[in-house]
Amino acid sequence: MKMGTSADVVEKRAYGSPGLLIFLVLLVFTVALIIFSFPAGLYAVYSGKLSSANFTSSTLIRPYFWIGPAALFAPFVVSSGVAFAVLIAIYVAFLIYSLRQQVGALTAVSKSLREGFSGLFSSPFLVVIIAIGFLNFTATLIDGVVSATGTPIGGVTGDPLELLVGFAYSPLVEELGFRVVLIGLVALILSLSRPWKTALSALWRPSKAIEGLAVGSGASIIIWVATGFSAVTFGACHIVCGGGAWDIGKLPEAAYGGLVLGYLYVKHGFHVAVLAHWGVDFFGTVYAFFGQAAYGIPWNSGTTEYAGQYLVDIDMLFLFGLASFLVVAYLGIRKFMRRRSGASPTDINLPAEGVET
Numbered sequence: 001m002k003m004g005t006s007a008d009v010v011e012k013r014a015y016g017s018p019g020l021l022i023f024l025v026l027l028v029f030t031v032a033l034i035i036f037s038f039p040a041g042l043y044a045v046y047s048g049k050l051s052s053a054n055f056t057s058s059t060l061i062r063p064y065f066w067i068g069p070a071a072l073f074a075p076f077v078v079s080s081g082v083a084f085a086v087l088i089a090i091y092v093a094f095l096i097y098s099l100r101q102q103v104g105a106l107t108a109v110s111k112s113l114r115e116g117f118s119g120l121f122s123s124p125f126l127v128v129i130i131a132i133g134f135l136n137f138t139a140t141l142i143d144g145v146v147s148a149t150g151t152p153i154g155g156v157t158g159d160p161l162e163l164l165v166g167f168a169y170s171p172l173v174e175e176l177g178f179r180v181v182l183i184g185l186v187a188l189i190l191s192l193s194r195p196w197k198t199a200l201s202a203l204w205r206p207s208k209a210i211e212g213l214a215v216g217s218g219a220s221i222i223i224w225v226a227t228g229f230s231a232v233t234f235g236a237c238h239i240v241c242g243g244g245a246w247d248i249g250k251l252p253e254a255a256y257g258g259l260v261l262g263y264l265y266v267k268h269g270f271h272v273a274v275l276a277h278w279g280v281d282f283f284g285t286v287y288a289f290f291g292q293a294a295y296g297i298p299w300n301s302g303t304t305e306y307a308g309q310y311l312v313d314i315d316m317l318f319l320f321g322l323a324s325f326l327v328v329a330y331l332g333i334r335k336f337m338r339r340r341s342g343a344s345p346t347d348i349n350l351p352a353e354g355v356e357t
Contacts, residue, residue, distance in 0.1 A: 020117060023327065024109065026320040027120075030129060033312055037283050038088055040290040040308065044164060045084050050293040051161030057081030061165070066177020069237045080165045087168045091278055094271040098125040117327050127264075128272055130324045132279030135260055137321030139280065142253040151249035160299055164289045171277035174234070178258065179265040179273055182230040183223065187266075190219045205269040227262035234258030287312055 044050050045057050060077040099105060103122040111119030120126045143153060156163060180203060187206035191199035194209075202209040210220045235255025238246045246254075257280070265273035288299040291306020298304075305313070315321065 017116070020112060023117070023323050024112075026315070026323055027126070027129060030133060030315055030320045033308075033315065034129070034132075034279070034283055036308075037286045038092065041084070041088065041164065041168065041282065041286045044286065044289040044293040045081055045161065047293045050164065050289060052159050055080070055159040055162045057084070057161070063169075063173075065173050066181070066237075068177060068181055069233055069241055071241070080161070084165050084168055087172065090172060091168075091275065091282075094275050095125065095128070097271055098123075098128055098275070101125075118331055120327075121331075124268060124272060127268055128275045128279075130327065131260075131264055131272065131276040132283065133316060133321040133324030134328050135257065135276055135280055136284060136316040137325045138260075139253050139257055140317060140321075142256055143249075146249045146252055152247040153249035153253075154245055154247035156245045160289055160292055163299075164286065167281045167285055168278075171274050171281050175261065175265070175270065175274045175277055178230050178234045178237075179262060180270065182233065183226045183262060183265060184270075186226040187223055190222065203270075206266045223266060227266055228259065230262050231255050231258035234261075284312065284316065285309075 048056065051057075057080055059080050061080050061083060062077050063074040063083065065072045065074070101124045103111075103124075105123045105125045108120050108123030108126050111122055113119070120130065146153060156166075183206055184203040187202035187209040188199055191202040191209040198208055206223055210217065210223060213219055232255055235251050235253075235258055238250050238254040239248060257277075261273045261277055264276050285299070287306060287308035288297075291297040291309055292299045295306060297306045
């Protein structure tokens with residue numbers, strides 16, 4: 001009797017893996033929720049039913065940017081509705097860009113059916129979606145643990161329209177201020193001896209600065225120290241720069257989030273970090289604001305919740321979010337064990353070093 005090769009066995013096992021197929025179904029469902037979040041947000045902003053009388057889509061606001069923990073205000077004003085539309089266009093463009101990078105989503109799915117879960121991480125777009133689930137689940141878990149200790153976390157309050165515009169605004173400006181300024185500029189300086197295109201691309205993806213260098217090199221250590229510093233600064237700024245919205249209990253989750261976003265920025269690029277951050281701030285709440293604008297259900301209601309927001313919460317906490325955490329943990333443990341045994345870990349490397357930006 002002819003025996004199949006080990007590759008055949010792996011392929012058959014992958015195609016027949018119920019866990020992988022269930023994960024793919026949850027992934028498609030999450031992508032659908034993400035796609036519909038854009039028109040939901042636009043409706044909430046422009047319907048005229050979300051805001052109180054003192055803040056509307058025509059209200060002028062002054063954009064600001066973070067330079068580390070320092071806020072820098074722009075010398076011009078723009079209406080909140082225009083600002084929101086521009087931000088939506090940027091996030092859609094980032095998603096399309098991640099789809100058009102070297103490995104497409106469908107190619108990565110096909111690869112995963114042959115090789116298992118690790119194949120999904122060859123697509124920057126799928127990295128974004130999985131990162132959104134992973135970060136939402138783990139951040140919520142940390143907040144839950146902190147709340148269980150009785151430590152106050154705090155929360156944002158104010159005009160619903162102003163809050164929604166802020167949730168759309170913060171991912172871009174905070175990633176610029178805390179990741180590009182505190183990590184990217186370090187990578188740029190470390191790359192000054194390289195061709196200028198490589199040096200500039202290190203601002204977009206800092207791992208460019210250490211490509212070809214040995215693991216544990218001085219440059220690598222400097223970049224990861226900068227990443228840790230960025231995370232701590234990001235966490236602390238939620239307490240001291242947030243206008244009193246957050247209490248000390250927010251620090252662990254915010255610093256952890258900064259660390260994950262810093263890792264995504266270094267390894268995968270600015271657009272991946274921004275979209276993962278967007279997936280927590282905007283995607284995590286936009287259906288609640290839509291529910292208030294369309295059906296009068298308070299966005300922060302503790303007793304009733306709009307069905308769309310309920311689906312997002314269930315998906316991020318008990319379905320795709322939990323599944324993403326388990327997949328990342330599983331691949332991380334496999335990689336660690338392979339390194340300990342001296343085997344090549346290339347089959348489970350998370351993608352981005354080989355993805356040109």
